[in-house]
Amino acid sequence: MSQFENVTVLKKANVYFDGGVTSRTVVFADGSKKTLGVMLPGQYRFTTDTIEIMEITAGELLVLLPGETEWKPYRGGMQFEVPANASFEMDVKTITDYVCSFVSASS
Amino acid sequence: MSQFENVTVLKKANVYFDGGVTSRTVVFADGSKKTLGVMLPGQYRFTTDTIEIMEITAGELLVLLPGETEWKPYRGGMQFEVPANASFEMDVKTITDYVCSFVSASS
Numbered sequence: 001m002s003q004f005e006n007v008t009v010l011k012k013a014n015v016y017f018d019g020g021v022t023s024r025t026v027v028f029a030d031g032s033k034k035t036l037g038v039m040l041p042g043q044y045r046f047t048t049d050t051i052e053i054m055e056i057t058a059g060e061l062l063v064l065l066p067g068e069t070e071w072k073p074y075r076g077g078m079q080f081e082v083p084a085n086a087s088f089e090m091d092v093k094t095i096t097d098y099v100c101s102f103v104s105a106s107s
Numbered sequence: 108m109s110q111f112e113n114v115t116v117l118k119k120a121n122v123y124f125d126g127g128v129t130s131r132t133v134v135f136a137d138g139s140k141k142t143l144g145v146m147l148p149g150q151y152r153f154t155t156d157t158i159e160i161m162e163i164t165a166g167e168l169l170v171l172l173p174g175e176t177e178w179k180p181y182r183g184g185m186q187f188e189v190p191a192n193a194s195f196e197m198d199v200k201t202i203t204d205y206v207c208s209f210v211s212a213s214s
Contacts, residue, residue: 011111013143
C-alpha cells in the first residue's frame with residue numbers, strides 16, 4: 001500500500017528534537033490515527049501512550065525496545081512494536097521515513 | 108482550515124537537501140495536489156514546474172522571488188506565490204512548517 005485514501009490530514013506538523021523528527025498526523029474514517037514521519041540521523045528517545053507499530057518505509061536505524069539491553073538494526077521494509085506506556089530509543093543512521101500506527105487497547 | 112479532509116496521502120516522504128526540507132504529498136478529490144512540508148534552518152533553492160503558492164503555517168524565513176533582488180521576510184500566517192518554470196530561494200531562520208499548492212495553468 002503506497003498511499004492512504006479517504007483520510008484527514010492535520011495541517012500542522014509535529015516537530016520533535018529541534019526538527020530531527022517531524023511528522024504529520026493522518027486520521028482514518030474509523031477514527032484511528034497514524035503519523036507519517038521523517039527522522040534525520042541522531043539519537044531519540046520517545047515515550048508511548050498507546051501501543052505503537054513503527055513501520056520503516058526507508059532508512060537505517062538501531063532500536064532499543066523497552067526491557068531489552070541489545071540495540072537491534074532495522075531498515076526500510078521492517079517494523080517493530082512498542083507497548084503502551086513505555087519508552088524506547090532509536091539511533092538513526094540514515095534519513096528514515098516511517099509510518100507509526102497508534103493501537104488503542106480496545107482494538 | 109486546520110485539516111484537509113477526504114484526501115489521499117502518499118506514504119513515501121519527499122526528501123530534499125539531505126532532509127533539510129521534507130514533505131508529504133496530499134492529493135484532493137479533484138486531482139489537485141499539495142505538499143505539507145517542514146524546512147529546517149538553512150538556505151534552499153527550488154525550481155517550479157507549475158505555479159506554486161507557499162503558505163507558511165509556522166516559522167520565519169527570507170525569500171528571494173524570481174526576478175527580484177531583495178530578500179523579503181515571511182513568517183507563519185503569510186504566503187507567497189512563485190510563477191511556473193522559475194526558481195526561488197529561501198533562507199530559513201527557524202523551523203518552518205508549510206503547505207505548498209501546485210496550480211496548473213488551466214485552473
